[in-house]
Amino acid sequence: MAALDEDPTAVDAWRARVAAATAVDALPAVDAVPDPIPNLVSTPPARRPPGWILLLLLAGLLLNATGKFVNPLLGDVFFFDMIGTAVVAILAGPWVAAGVGALFILVELLKGQLVAALFSVTMVTAGLVWGFGATRFGMASTLPRFLGLSAIVAVATSLIAVPITVLYLGGATDRGLDALRDTVMAIARVDSGVAIGVVNLTISVVDKLAVGAAAYAIARVVGATGSVDVRHAHGSRLEA
Secondary structure (H helix, E strand, O other): OHHHHOOHHHHHHHHHHHHHHHHHHHOOOOOOOOOOOOOOOOOOOOOOOHHHHHHHHHHHHHHHHHHHHHHHHHOOOOOOOOHHHHHHHHHHOHHHHHHHHHHHHHHHHHOOOHHHHHHOHHHHHHHHHHHHHHHHHOOOOEHHHHHHHHHHHHHHHHHHHHHHHHHHOOOOOOOOHHHHHHHHHHHHOOOHHHHHHHHHHHHHHHHHHHHHHHHHHHHHHHHHOOOOOOEOHHHOEOEO
16 A cells, blocks of 8 residues: 555556566467468378389380280271370379380380381370379369360370471371371362371370370279379379
């Protein structure tokens, strides 16, 4: 009660000191650690062991070779030689998928097949487009999206295959595409280069859609076994 007998100035100063002390007591402890902010970015998959990468490369090479072997039995019009590339692109990304194409080029060169090696450059391009589309843009999250990505792959590979056909082979491929080229030239009255471009792009789109559907199905089966977590951009998984 003695404080009440002080002069008003002293009383006001005492009140200010009490208010300051109360405010300090209300502050949180300096050592308090705030709750962590949830990580909203999907965690990237664990680094693949070398043995797993080698297995994917060999499996992709075998699938590509099988498709190339079967193609002549179906009229030698389509290609069917990139199923392995597409599967590996979904499961392991662009660089491993491009590695499948590079390995295929090496095999063709060892066999002395220079023309086949030149066309196999398209496998490297396809692996990069499929792989980056799947991992960076989530375009392997559903079948329709992956088919759309496969159509883009068809355009990219045709941009490489058509100049090789026209400039290196003189417009002749000695396969079923030649008959289609002649048909387009007769009906549309265009020159050989244009006809080759139209035929190659048309066949390539159909081929890559079929290859993309098959590769997507295989990747779903592999993902279902639990041997690999098929997860891509934004944490999306393969869906029907």
